[in-house]
Amino acid sequence: DTAVSQTPKYLVTQMGNDKSIKCEQNLGHDTMYWYKQDSKKFLKIMFSYNNKELIINETVPNRFSPKSPDKAHLNLHINSLELGDSAVYFCASSQEVQFSETQYFGPGTRLLVL
């Protein structure tokens, strides 16, 4: 009964490919997020969605496109993968959009672009 799950856990791919990472939460939360953790271990928010609507869109290349089919899912599609996209990507959710709300993180997807 994992609260926030991500698939796949590991993803190794070639430069130029297109890939997707899926995220699902079973907590009944309204808000979901994508974070990127780079090799220096800094966690940076990329996107947040509230009830399937985009709330935060940080300065992220438009090769990254989040898609929320329903409020329990927030998938991340990446086009034309580059070496610099290699990182760990974390999905998270919270009850509401306010950042005073506790966020629950998934286990991460480790992306390696060769």
Add this chain to the structure above:
Amino acid sequence: DAKTTQPNSMESNEEEPVHLPCNHSTISGTDYIHWYRQLPSQGPEYVIHGLTSNVNNRMASLAIAEDRKSSTLILHRATLRDAAVYYCILTWNNDMRFGAGTRLTVKP
């Protein structure tokens, strides 16, 4: 551009208390102080948060200075499973920015 300052690393002995400091001198009146931790190869995990008053939960205590410019996360009895990177985060302007955190090592 996290708005908090934490020591890069700290060490503790098992079963002893640990006090993890955080400075946030530019905190605004509406900022909450959150603490998360990240165990090796896992996603961040919520620890505790507060606004003005000290807070206690089953994991830890949070002591907030009267002027709110600093706070301290207190683990009452460190265990080996508490070894992690601890992040002190101010939630401001609908955004949550992680800094480098404090890497806590617990020695048996």
